[in-house]
Amino acid sequence: xxxxxxxxxxxxxxxxxxxxxxxxxxxxxxxxxxxxxxxxxxxxxxxxxxxxxxxxxxxxxxxxxxxxxxxxxxxxxxxxxxxxxxxxxxxxxxxxxxxxxxxxxxxxxxxx
Amino acid sequence: xxxxxxxxxxxxxxxxxxxxxxxxxxxxxxxxxxxxxxxxxxxxxxxxxxxxxxxxxxxxxxxxxxxxxxxxxxxxxxxxxxxxxxxxxxxxxxxxxxxxxxxxxxxxxxxxx
Numbered sequence: 568x569x570x571x572x573x574x575x576x577x578x579x580x581x582x583x584x585x586x587x588x589x590x591x592x593x594x595x596x597x598x599x600x601x602x603x604x605x606x607x608x609x610x611x612x613x614x615x616x617x618x619x620x621x622x623x624x625x626x627x628x629x630x631x632x633x634x635x636x637x638x639x640x641x642x643x644x645x646x647x648x649x650x651x652x653x654x655x656x657x658x659x660x661x662x663x664x665x666x667x668x669x670x671x672x673x674x675x676x677x678x679x
Numbered sequence: 680x681x682x683x684x685x686x687x688x689x690x691x692x693x694x695x696x697x698x699x700x701x702x703x704x705x706x707x708x709x710x711x712x713x714x715x716x717x718x719x720x721x722x723x724x725x726x727x728x729x730x731x732x733x734x735x736x737x738x739x740x741x742x743x744x745x746x747x748x749x750x751x752x753x754x755x756x757x758x759x760x761x762x763x764x765x766x767x768x769x770x771x772x773x774x775x776x777x778x779x780x781x782x783x784x785x786x787x788x789x790x791x792x
Contacts, residue, residue, distance in 0.1 A: 571722070598778065609681070610723075610768070610782040623778060657722050666711045666772050668780060670722035 569593055571671035573658050579677045582648060588674045590641040590658030599641040600668060601633060602657040610657065616641060617663050648678045682706045683771050685783035694792050698756040702769030702783055705750065709771040713780070714743060714754045717766045726767075727754070759790045 571592045580586050592599060601613040615623035616635040630652075632644040641658055655675050659668040684703045692698045700714075710731040715723035729736040729743045729752065736743050742755045756763055769783040 573722075600778075607784070609683070609784050610780075612779055615778045617778065659722075666780075667713060667725055667728055669725060670715075672720070672722045 571658060571660055571669055573656075573671035573674050575674060576672065577675045577677075579679065580645070580648065581679055582650070584648075585644070585646040587645065588643040588656055588658075588676075590643075590671055592639055592641075592658075592660035592669075592671075594660055594669060596660040596665075596669075597638045597663045598661045598665070599635060599638070600659040600661075601641065601643050602659065602670075604655040604657060604673075606654075614643075645676075648676075650678050652676065653678045680705075681783075682709075683769055683781050683783040685767075685769055685786050687786050688784070689787040689789070691789045691791060692759050694761055694790055695758045698754075698759045698763065698788055698790065700754040700756075700767050700769075700786050700788065702752045702754075703750060704752075704771050706771070706773065706781075707750070708773040709781075710774065711772045712743070712745060712752050713770045713772075714741075715768045715770060716763075717768060717785070723768055756788075759788075761790050761792050764788055764790045 574589045598617040602610045604610050612625050613627045614633045634642040655673045657673045658671040661668045713728040714726040716726050717723045727741045745752045766785040768785045770780045
């Protein structure tokens with residue numbers, strides 16, 4: 568695998584479910600990001616991890632819980648989501664302090 | 680308040696001609712600008728970037744121009760090819776290490792054979 572990978576690519580879940588999104592980067596980077604892209608809206612930054620520490624939480628509801636166990640892996644744990652949370656969730660990585668981010672293919676999430 | 684604006688939701692161009700995609704920004708602290716290309720069902724792919732100390736950066740068929748006084752940047756693709764058809768996002772950041780990229784809403788480019 569090369570670049571940034573995300574699993575699953577598609578996810579349908581009910582409002583009471585708990586699920587996790589996974590991201591892995593094979594670029595040797597040490598900063599990782601979660602973004603949300605809703606229909607007709609710009610990409611919105613959710614979380615930033617640099618050197619495995621969370622450095623940014625962009626006013627995201629607590630039903631989204633990130634985890635970064637090491638510099639190559641990033642998770643987004645989901646619980647009791649709302650239908651308005653349906654969106655494309657994108658993971659990205661960069662060098663710490665680098666301004667160019669590289670994105671994964673995204674997880675298309677549908678909350679019923 | 681949108682700090683990065685792409686006012687054209689779509690653009691259609693003939694193959695072989697020039698495509699010009701525009702982006703405006705309001706935050707004068709932005710000092711690094713990027714263009715990403717996105718195909719359906721894929722994540723954004725980094726295309727080209729420019730630092731605020733430059734006014735032009737070129738990479739093959741792609742050139743980005745930055746006009747700091749007008750807070751405007753543009754991406755030129757010449758010659759345009761059908762494979763360039765995608766959504767193009769403009770993004771900006773302030774200060775190295777700031778981590779935050781602010782994105783525009785994107786412009787759908789269609790290159791007709």
